[in-house]
Every structure is written in structure tokens, then in C-alpha cells.
Amino acid sequence: MPDLAFDLRYLRLVILVAEYGSFRAAAESQNLSQSTVSRRVQILEHRLGVTLFERSPHGVQLTALGKRFIQSATVGADYLRQAIVDARMALHGQVGELRIGVLTSLAGGFLPDLLQRYRVAYPAVKLRIGEISCYELDAALLSKEIDVAFAIGEPNIRGCVAARLWSERIVVALPTGHRLAEASNVDWRDLRNEKYLVPASPQGADMETFLLRSLPEDCLLPDIEFHGVGRDSLLGMVARGFGVFVSLESLVGSGHKNLSFVPVGSDTDKVPLFGAWRKENGNSAVKVFTDFAIAYSHDRGEI
Numbered sequence: 001m002p003d004l005a006f007d008l009r010y011l012r013l014v015i016l017v018a019e020y021g022s023f024r025a026a027a028e029s030q031n032l033s034q035s036t037v038s039r040r041v042q043i044l045e046h047r048l049g050v051t052l053f054e055r056s057p058h059g060v061q062l063t064a065l066g067k068r069f070i071q072s073a074t075v076g077a078d079y080l081r082q083a084i085v086d087a088r089m090a091l092h093g094q095v096g097e098l099r100i101g102v103l104t105s106l107a108g109g110f111l112p113d114l115l116q117r118y119r120v121a122y123p124a125v126k127l128r129i130g131e132i133s134c135y136e137l138d139a140a141l142l143s144k145e146i147d148v149a150f151a152i153g154e155p156n157i158r159g160c161v162a163a164r165l166w167s168e169r170i171v172v173a174l175p176t177g178h179r180l181a182e183a184s185n186v187d188w189r190d191l192r193n194e195k196y197l198v199p200a201s202p203q204g205a206d207m208e209t210f211l212l213r214s215l216p217e218d219c220l221l222p223d224i225e226f227h228g229v230g231r232d233s234l235l236g237m238v239a240r241g242f243g244v245f246v247s248l249e250s251l252v253g254s255g256h257k258n259l260s261f262v263p264v265g266s267d268t269d270k271v272p273l274f275g276a277w278r279k280e281n282g283n284s285a286v287k288v289f290t291d292f293a294i295a296y297s298h299d300r301g302e303i
Contacts, residue, residue, distance in 0.1 A: 010044045011073055013037050014052060018070055021059045049088065064282045068096075095124040096285045101132040101146040103206065104273060105231070109250030110166040110302065111150055111273075118292050125285050133202030134209075141278055147286050148277045152210075152248075155276045165293055166302040167270040170214075171252060171261040173238045173245040181260035188215050188264060192222075195243035197234045200226040211246065235259060248273075 016026040017037065027037040045052050052066035062070060106112045106129075119127060132140055132149065138157050140146045149155070155162050172191060174181045180190060196211060198204040204226055211222050225243060227234060231251075238245045239258040248271065252261045275293055277286055297303050 010040045013040050014044060015070060015074060017041060017053065017060060018062050018066070021061060023060065065284075094122060094285075094288070096283065097126045097128060098148065098283070098285045098289055099128045099130075099146045101130055101137065101140055101149040103132060103134060103137070103149070103151050103203070104168075104248055105251045107251050109168065109248075110297075110300070111250070114165075114293055114296050117296060118289060121292065122285075122288065125289075131203060133206050135202055135205065137276070141276060144278070147281065147283050148275060148289060151274050151276060152206075152271055154272065154274050157276060159280065160276050160278050161290075162274045162276045163290070163294055164272050164303055165275050165297040166300070167272045168248040168250055169267075169270050170264040171247060171249045172264055173235055173247065173251075173256075174260045174262060175239050175241050176258050176260055177241075178244075178260065180262060183262050185263040185265065185267075191244065191264075195223045195225055197237055197243040197245050198224055198226050199230065199234060200228040207246065232256075 013026060013030070016029060017023055020026045020029070023038050023041070024034045027034040030037070041052065048069070050065045050069070051063055052069060053060040054063055100115075102111065104111060106115075115127060115129070118125075130146070132146070134151060134155075137149050137151055137155060141149055141157055141160055150165075154164065172186065180186050183190075192215070196207075198207050198211075208224055211224065215222055227237070229237075231245075231247075234245050235256050237243065239256065246264070249261070249263070275290060277290055281287070294303075
């Protein structure tokens with residue numbers, strides 16, 4: 001724990017520098033030299049063990065850790081100790097926010113289990129989860145809209161790291177009265193005459209691409225029908241004989257009635273799923289989370 005007996009005027013100077021975006025302007029407002037203000041801020045950063053400002057020829061701005069420290073510390077000196085502890089925790093990825101983009105189902109399987117375990121281990125980190133498509137993946141990561149993405153297949157994104165974490169079989173959802181509903185598995189050729197139901201969304205475009213890539217060359221182009229409804233509604237349509245729906249096996253755990261989920265291909269035909277994140281990331285929680293995910297994958301024998 002750093003020494004808490006330093007002059008609280010140092011904290012005031014940090015607030016002024018953040019407000020003015022300049023050491024010089026903050027120094028002039030207090031009739032101090034710029035070097036004095038800069039030195040006192042550096043002393044505070046040294047005692048905290050974190051960098052509060054990003055410095056450039058055009059001025060300064062708070063780092064993510066600096067913003068978090070200021071938000072807590074300005075409440076008053078009574079909260080100073082907690083602010084330091086909080087900054088330390090953020091530095092070590094134990095508090096903050098993690099934005100996650102998923103291209104897979106959270107109905108069951110590896111990913112929801114991982115998120116649940118991480119949430120128990122790091123309850124002070126808020127998880128923000130949203131669906132994205134493979135077409136949105138690159139931009140979402142590079143623009144820092146999301147911190148981590150989970151994708152089917154290995155993403156090749158400039159400035160990002162990808163790690164294989166688990167794999168799943170492909171299943172086809174069929175109505176219980178379908179001729180293949182009781183099969184232990186089916187081949188893509190068995191489905192050549194089926195109508196594939198696909199959501200009219202970026203995720204649906206992903207599915208169309210996957211189907212076109214998966215079907216053997218001697219099969220005709222698949223009969224794909226787009227609908228402006230979500231996954232649950234499409235499965236309801238499958239149960240009533242409108243067509244079939246292809247997904248990862250993690251969807252099986254969703255408990256829909258009047259449906260059979262039949263694996264496509266042999267037992268060894270599995271799709272690899274990867275986690276991806278930026279190499280340079282100011283969010284300390286990302287490294288903690290990705291290390292946690294890789295360790296969990298090892299523990300489950302996925303990799």
C-alpha cells in the first residue's frame with residue numbers, strides 16, 4: 001500500500017491538469033511553475049503505481065486508469081484510500097468493464113460456462129455481451145467497440161491475437177416427424193433437398209456463407225429462405241415444417257419442443273471456435289479474462 005500521507009494539494013493539481021488538459025495552464029492557474037506541477041503529478045503517479053496521464057506535444061489527457069482514479073478521488077479525501085485500492089485493482093484487471101462480442105449461441109456449452117466462472121471469480125468486472133457477425137468483427141475490435149470477440153474459425157485481424165479455445169459439432173434442427181429426425185447423424189448430401197431457414201440479419205449472412213462453403217460440390221445450390229425473425233422464432237417455424245435450421249451444438253441446450261437436433265457429419269467433424277482481442281489494449285481486464293479463458297480451455301481438455 002502506498003504512503004497516504006502525501007500533500008492533498010497534489011491531488012488538486014491532478015484534477016486541474018485533467019480539467020485544463022495542460023500542465024502549463026494548470027500551473028498558471030495556481031501561480032506555480034510548470035515544472036513544479038509536472039513533478040508533483042509524477043510523484044503522485046509514482047506513489048500510486050499507475051500512469052494517470054497520456055502526455056503528448058499537444059497536451060495531456062487522462063488514461064483509463066487516471067479517469068477511474070479521478071472519478072473516485074474527487075468525491076473527497078475520505079475516499080482516497082479506496083480510490084488507490086480501486087486503481088490498483090483496475091491495473092490488475094480485477095475491476096472495470098469487459099465488452100464481449102459473440103457469433104455463437106449462449107444457450108449452453110463452453111462459452112456460457114466460461115462467462116459464468118469468470119463472473120464468479122471477478123464479480124467487480126461488468127460483462128457487456130452483444131451479438132455480432134463476422135462482417136462486423138474486424139471493425140468492432142479495431143474501433144474498440146468490443147474488447148474480446150468469440151468467432152467461428154480463426155480470425156485474421158491486423159493488430160489482434162486469436163486463440164483456439166474450443167470446438168463444436170454442427171447440428172441441424174428438424175421437426176420431430178422428419179424422415180431424418182431419429183438419425184444418429186446426417187451427411188450434408190442428406191439435406192440437399194431441404195429448405196434452410198436463415199435470419200435476415202448479419203448473422204444470417206454468416207450462416208448463408210457457411211452453408212455455401214459446407215455443401216459438397218456435387219450438391220445444387222442450397223434453397224435458403226430468409227426471415228426477419230430471431231433464432232427462437234425460426235426454430236418454431238422448423239417445428240411446424242417450414243424448413244430446417246443449421247447451428248452449432250451449443251443450441252441444443254435451449255429445450256425447444258417438437259424438434260430434433262441431429263449432428264451433421266462424423267464424430268470428428270467439428271468447427272473450431274476462437275477468442276480474439278487487440279494486442280495493444282488499455283483495458284487491464286482483457287489480459288486477465290483471456291488468460292482465464294485459455295486456462296479454462298486447458299482444464300476442459302479442449303486444447
